[in-house]
Amino acid sequence: MTSDVPLIAPASVPPAVPPIEVPCPQCAVRADPESLRCPSCREDLAALVRLRYAGRIDYNEAVAAVRAGDDPAARVLLRRALAAEPGLQPARELLAVVEARLGAGSGGT
Ligand SMILES: [Zn+2]
Numbered sequence: 001m002t003s004d005v006p007l008i009a010p011a012s013v014p015p016a017v018p019p020i021e022v023p024c025p026q027c028a029v030r031a032d033p034e035s036l037r038c039p040s041c042r043e044d045l046a047a048l049v050r051l052r053y054a055g056r057i058d059y060n061e062a063v064a065a066v067r068a069g070d071d072p073a074a075r076v077l078l079r080r081a082l083a084a085e086p087g088l089q090p091a092r093e094l095l096a097v098v099e100a101r102l103g104a105g106s107g108g109t
Contacts, residue, residue, distance in 0.1 A: 022049045055085025062094060071098050 022031045022045055024038035032039050036046040050057060062077035078095040081088055 022052055055081040055083075055088045055091065058084065059088060059091040059094070062091070062098075066094065066098065071102050074098050075102060 021033070022036075023029060024031060024041060024043055024045060025048070026043065027038055027040040029038055029040045031037060031045040031049065036049050037044050058077045058081035062074040062081060065071075065074035065077060075095065075098050078091050078098065081091040082095065085091070
């Protein structure tokens with residue numbers, strides 16, 4: 001088993017948050033994780049998912065930004081993620097890493 005893919009991600013980047021699970025408000029059936037539709041009534045639950053998991057979606061995008069080396073973009077996304085979901089601990093930890101790297105002194109408000 002060989003891997004040609006170079007490991008460019010810093011060791012400090014945590015994994016993305018667990019998969020999103022949103023039940024259909026009408027059927028209480030979990031949305032299909034790929035189509036984001038209710039398997040029972042076929043209702044499109046994507047908007048509901050975005051609403052409820054806005055913080056996680058921003059966090060996942062922030063992880064991608066960090067991997068791409070775009071710390072400033074990651075910082076914006078992580079702050080937004082924490083505004084949407086203050087208890088999102090992985091976002092808090094990654095924000096600390098990113099802010100330390102960007103330099104705490106240049107932050108301002
Ligand atoms: Zn349904």
